[in-house]
Amino acid sequence: MMTEPPNLRVLAFLRLDLLAGRYLPPLANHPAVTDLHVVRHEPVQEMSGATFHVPGFPPRPKLRLLAWYVWKAHQLLRSGRFDAMVSFTLVPYGMLAWLSSRFTGVPIHVHVPGGDINALTSRELQARTIAGMASGFDCVSVTGSSDRAWMLERGIPESRLRILSKGLDFDRFSPGNCARDIDVLFVGRLHPEKRPDRLAQILSQLKQTRPGLRAVVVGYGAEEGRLRQDLQSRGLTENVVMTGRTDPLPYLQRARVLLLPSEREGLPHSIIEAMGCGAVCVASDVGSNSDVVKEDQTGYLVTPEAIPDYVTRIETLLRDESLRQRLADEARKQVVAGHGYSAAQRCWTEIFQALNAGKRHQTQLQSDGPIAPIHDGSEPEKRT
Secondary structure (H helix, E strand, O other), rough: OOOOOOOOEEEEEEOOOOOOHHHHHHHHHOOEEEEEEEEOOOOOOOEEEEEEEEEOOOOHHHHHHHHHHHHHHHHHHHOOOOOOEEEOHHHHHHHHHHHHHHHHHOOOEEEEOHHHHHHOOOOOOHHHHHHHHHOOOOOEEOHHHHHHHHHHOOOOOOHHHHOOOEEEOOOOOOOOOOOEEEEEEEEOOOOOHHHHHHHHHHHHHHHHOOOOOOOEEOOOOOOHHHHHHHHHHHHOOOEEEEEEEEOOOHHOOEEEEEOOOOOOOOOHHHHHHHHOOOEEEEEEOOOHHOOOOOOOOEEEEOOOHHHHHHHHHHHHHHOHHHHHHHHHHHHHHHHHHHHHHHHHHHHHHHHHHHHHHHHHHOOOOOOOOOOOOOOOOOOOEEEE
16 A cells, blocks of 8 residues: 655645535645645535635735635745646636646646536536546546546546546534434525426425424525425415525534435435435436445435426335434444545545655746745735
8 A cells, every 4th residue: 555645745726615615624634734725715614624825805806816816826836836736627727737737747636526517418528628637637537437437438547537536524523412303304496407396396295294284495506496386385384484694503413314316426415414414315317426425224215307206215214213213323333434534545645646746846946945035015924
């Protein structure tokens, strides 16, 4: 077995949301990483081990922000030596890392989330173009086995591909001591691909046998108004609470079943979080959901459009608490092992090995000293 490359200095570029930020703590506190610099539009709060470089202006317009990213990357690479660059989402931040690598020789990684791949499934020419771009990276990570297969089919070498664990804090995402008073929970963006129309149909059929059904929808998006109207037309306003944008954790700890009837997925955080919190997942058999939802072991997978099958599975779980608890216990055990903090750090070790960062690839404009603070007037360096 290869040993971990020691004392790595890593430069990271992140997308403009908090999802990528969840991958940072295991990276920042990896035993091989001594210095992590993160170029991002805002810092992730309450995270040790990383220095954040943030602009001194709002993240709009995007073109101005992208220009700042390019300038900041150039400044950092001139000021010190890096052993690896990691990025999240291929466009534009992966491309920023790729361009920087062309001038410096620093090995590069990109994480391509399932949502990005899903957006390409109906546009093969664009998919080939994106896959061709991904082939220029020393290591490409994805969220699950279906995305890995997608990359392999499009010519990405197996030696460069890794599946990156979520790296969740399962002390936080734990069952807690709350009563399980939510029968069915949905967590996610209210977007057409998440199929909120199916959600309403399933809840409507469940109410026919369970007039006192208690359901909660945690999420927001373009379909929120339409979903409210659909629930009202089906007489579900007294049965369903829509929270909007909020922390899902308190609801995950109260839920008996998590329902995800999506048309497309990668491997959503909501499934991993729900399993950690003791909710049993009934999800569509799409994307990499089957990596963690094992039939009659940790939950149930359903053909996406089979509304009666969702209803049957949920009814079974609500009726048989001993079965539900057995599946919940096994689900938590598996996600803690496969998507906990230690699992993520093992994934980062594999990524570093793929990058061959232990050879200390240095930038052409390197210095042997520590990375110097850059006082450019646009932003402070922040370390949390």
